[in-house]
Amino acid sequence: MLAGRTLILLAATTILGGCVVWKSDYDAVKAQNAQLQQQVEADRAQIKRLQGAITYTINSDLLFAPGSWEMNPNGQEIIAKFADRLAAQQISRLLVTGYTDNAPIGARLRAQGVDSNQALSEKRAQAVRDFLISRGVNPSLVAARGMGEADPVASNSTPAGREQNRRVVLSVPPA
16 A cells, blocks of 8 residues: 555656746746747837838928919928938938818919819929929939828818818838
């Protein structure tokens, strides 16, 4: 009987011996797991930033006089600061996108051949693109497009909303 108990005790010790984990080993694995989790979260955040592209939005009223696509001195100063930082180290493509509100095109613009908000947004985006290039931005890495009144960020039913919708967005699109 004593031999049987000894055998059971020996078997139990052997089986349970495989389950023993030193606290210091457990704490080390736990710390390593926490570090890996932080790295995964940091990687997710980086991927999200890259997927969303990098954008810089400027209210068109700061760049252009109402009903115009020619940049005013204040607008040139704003874009010049951006261009000066970008031109020195540009490696990525840059997209200039113009947007308008939904207000109808006035007679003065129609007389200049601009008959839609789409055309006005294209001219504004192109004006910003041309100014960026004049400040040293690589012309092969910058493109312009107009979206007109598409993709509003606010309601066009109020003056404040229309003001938000009149904008130029400079973005580094995802690869």
